[in-house]
Amino acid sequence: MVLATWKARGFGLPTIASGGLIIWVISLSQFLPVCALQNGVAKLPILGYNTWNAYQCNIDEDLILNTASLMKSLSLQDAGYSHVNLDDCYAEKNRSAEGFIVPDKIRFKSGFNSLTNKLHAMGFKAGIYSDSGWYTCAGYPGSFQNEARDAKTFQDWGFDYLKFDNCAIPYDDIIREGIVGKYERMSDAITQLAKTSGKPPIIFSLCEWGWSQVWLWGKNLGHSWRTTGDIGPDWFSLANIINFNSFITSSTDFYGRNDLDMLQLGNGNLTYEESKSHFTAWALMKSPLFIGTNLSAITPETLSILKNKEILAINQDPVVGTSISPFRWGINPDWTSNSTHPAQYWSGPSQNGTVFMLLNTLSEPSTLSFNLTESPWIRAGRQYSVRDLWTHTSNGTAVRSLTIPNVPPHGVVALLLQDAGNEPDGLEPKCSVWYQCTDKNGTHVGG
Template identity: 55%
Template sequence: MGTAALNDGVGKLPALGFNTWNLYQCNYTADVLLEQAQAIVDRGLLKAGYNYFMLDDCYSLKERDENGRIVEDPEKFPNGMKNFTESLAKLGFRAGIYSDAGYRTCGGYPGSYGNEAKDLETFAEWGFEYLKYDNCYIPFDNVTQENVYGRYERMAEAIRARAEETDSAPLQLALCEWGWQQPWRWAGRLGQSWRIGGDIRPWWSALSSIINQASFIAGATGFYARNDLDMLEVGNTGIGTPPGNLSYDEAKSHFTAWALLKSPLLIGSDMASASRETMEILGNEDILRINQDPHVGEAVAPFRWGHNADYTWDPDHPAEYWTGNSSYGVVFMVLNTFDEPRHMSFNLTESWAIRAGRLYSVYDLWTHTDNGTAYRNISLTLPPHGVAALLLNDAGPEPEAAEPYCAVWWQCSYPNVLVVDDDDGWHG
């Protein structure tokens, strides 16, 4: 597994920002969206790094003009799309837009199949730098004579060609393929991120299902190319049926998993009405710092599934113990996938990034506190659907009297090659 990522200076790190779809779907105007953008600024999230404003589906008329160009909806954008993106830029945002690799978008508006270069010219003239590219209304096979890779490649090649012709930075390309054809194996050749499944919903079973899928493909993420777990549903959302919005602990787990798995973090909920708790979650500088690490692009990955045997597919109880490296220390994420509190523990050396025989300082990425030192093991109690996120750094040798002599005792031996044996004591 892995990617052949585009190292073209665009999209090295995950995008942070806001996406219009889950909150508004097709029901918005430029004024409504700019009010949301202003709320993001006023609540401090732009300063925290959420600087992309993504305009999703339904922004255009249903048909192209006589020259074959997409036309912005004059009722939604009475002052034009260029005025809208300029207004976003004045607030400090970079603008992103949406299109589709088929004849029409998922909402039934003009898609870009057969018009890739023309639509890119339009998007650039309007002032957009980021393209979410969906997968609806695809032509018949005997028309394209291509699979999903080939249809996405058409847009990727058009982006490359336009960048070369105009001597400009290419648009960042986010593929919305839904995971049906394992985009983590190939999409990094074309764009900077790829969706791994269907649309997110703001309840725990939907989140745990996405985390379960991510458990098996975490290693596909790196600089310029990453799994996209879909939008952040932290706070008040515009979609869903009961049970509706997430609990506080579920929202923390949601944000932590998305951020440490290096997914793009595009908010899908209302920031104008967001609670203090929602802002604390989305604005967690310690977690964002890991997501935006300029020197380590890899995501955390499971080192033990926990409730299930390793590599068990279980949308209700995905992998619970995760680790990875960062510029700031070794990262651990522990998830309680159950509906009740649980006592959970792990051996430090289960993480590949930990040195055996050493003490480690423990920093809590949620309480933002130094919690002393640990060696060999860490134990904690988590609330239902809760999370722990820890950052460990080497603090010197562990105590000389530490027993057993090895954290992984069955691999331990004396110089004369006597080895610990569970049944007989020692053998050689």
């Protein structure tokens, strides 16, 4: 378990204090304005499929097309999952004599133009993978010093999306630039290619793992950026990712977003409740949502989670692009980093009301309760209708507070609250949260 105290929405150099407490020293430069990339594509988080979690290197053109067919037949495409993305291992181990990446001659014998044409004909966008270093993470050709060539190759093959990884980094005396410059090379190549080709720019997703505070600079270069290492198929991995991202939610908006990595639903040992929490947190934090499940073996329960229209509508909100954020940590004091017990109480605005996520991080059922105005998006003196985004029921009206009993272990509650007018007259105490609540004569109220 990692336990740390965080003093602001940013990170700096860690200092180890007595008792193992990690205190982070914050640099003011981390809060300088960032100019976002606004090139007309990917305003909303991308929904789709990625091959890595289920298949790693065991991919071929038949599997890709079969997956796309299953996405249609399972109505995942209708739910908004629009991309089918290849990950690593699709190429020959060596470039051609002319320096081009070559598709694996056996597994992709028809070539990528044939594959992307078929995906486009089915109504999907197509995505591909490369690396900012010499090689990909599985040892295939990376794009370092071939950025312009590879960007054009991917476009010529018909791909719409590029996931760009962080393995096989060149020696310092060769690269002679920082991590930002290493990713800027491909970002610039994609921008220039769009200008010369007249085609929409390839959607650029940085897979940098967060080591260099990518949430502070990634918005200049791409449309999403990985903030942590790879996800694992267990609750500890999910809790760790939720905890880490709870401190950087302000980085996400229409012009770039924190990428919490691919969905692990149906993989590993996640319970049904943990899978719901996984999907809810990823969707409401406005992460891209890439399915990583073997769709030929998907269960009805997993499918129902992936197709929750009310949760997906928040992720794809065309009016509000920001993430939910914690308003109270719950088990731990506010602004405490705990990789096994992240923040429990979250909220954020949406086009249709205020969204709440309540997360039970305990291994036993728990009652979760809060005062409405703890959320900055709730108005004092008003009452709110309550919509449960998992049971798809309207659950009456909340006045001042809400209590949800018996939330399952590692379970989640997702609510949409809509203003329903003034609260009833004569309620006591005069304020639901009475700290500094004061009568006009100066008398403190409540407490």
